[in-house]
Amino acid sequence: VNVSKGFLTGGTITVGYNNDRLSSNSIRNLFNPQITSGLSFSFNQPLLQGFGIELNSRNLIQAKDNREIADIAFSQQVMATVAQVEDIYWTVVTANESVRNAQEAVDLAQKVLSDTQRQVQIGTMAPLQVTQAKATLATDQQNLIAAQTNLEYNSLLLKNAITKNL
Numbered sequence: 001v002n003v004s005k006g007f008l009t010g011g012t013i014t015v016g017y018n019n020d021r022l023s024s025n026s027i028r029n030l031f032n033p034q035i036t037s038g039l040s041f042s043f044n045q046p047l048l049q050g051f052g053i054e055l056n057s058r059n060l061i062q063a064k065d066n067r068e069i070a071d072i073a074f075s076q077q078v079m080a081t082v083a084q085v086e087d088i089y090w091t092v093v094t095a096n097e098s099v100r101n102a103q104e105a106v107d108l109a110q111k112v113l114s115d116t117q118r119q120v121q122i123g124t125m126a127p128l129q130v131t132q133a134k135a136t137l138a139t140d141q142q143n144l145i146a147a148q149t150n151l152e153y154n155s156l157l158l159k160n161a162i163t164k165n166l
Contacts (some may be wrong), residue, residue: 001016001017001018002014002015002016002017003015003016006056007056008053008056008057009045009052009053009056010045010046010052010055010056011043011044011045011046012043012044013041013042013043013044014040014041014042014043014044015039015040015041016038016039016040016041016042017037017038017039017040018037018038018040019035019036019037019038020035020036020037021033021034021035022034022035022036081161084161085158085161085162088154088157088158088161089158091154091157091158092151092154092155092158095147095150095151095154095155096151098147098150098151099144099147099148099151101147102140102143102144102146102147102148103144105140105143105144106137106140106141106144108140109133109136109137109140109141110137112133112136112137113130113133113134113136113137116129116130116133117130117133
């Protein structure tokens with residue numbers, strides 16, 4: 001069994017232990033089995049080649065630098081993800097306001113249509129105005145559907161961004 005340990009100065013220490021057992025079926029052999037054990041220590045310190053803490057700690061310094069780079073990259077990724085989710089959130093808020101405005105426009109267009117139909121029945125307005133009011137209502141309904149679709153799409157993007165498995 002041998003155990004070695006290296007030091008930053010370039011030195012190494014080694015501790016070894018061996019145990020041999022030799023048995024023989026010879027009659028003349030006085031010590032049977034013969035057991036030999038040994039313990040050894042050695043220390044090696046290079047003085048000219050590979051000496052110095054800077055030279056031998058380069059792997060530790062490089063590992064520390066790599067860890068710092070990985071930490072910075074991770075924090076940048078977290079900040080970018082948070083910024084992306086925040087942008088998507090505000091897009092959802094804007095889409096929600098668009099739906100609310102489009103619904104108000106549809107409600108107003110329906111009121112204008114009903115008022116126009118009443119005035120046509122009374123005779124104070126031309127029937128052509130009813131067709132224009134219906135066209136305005138249809139346009140506003142189309143805008144409401146588009147706004148609702150946009151809201152659902154952006155809500156889905158936000159849910160995916162929040163719950164994505166990295």
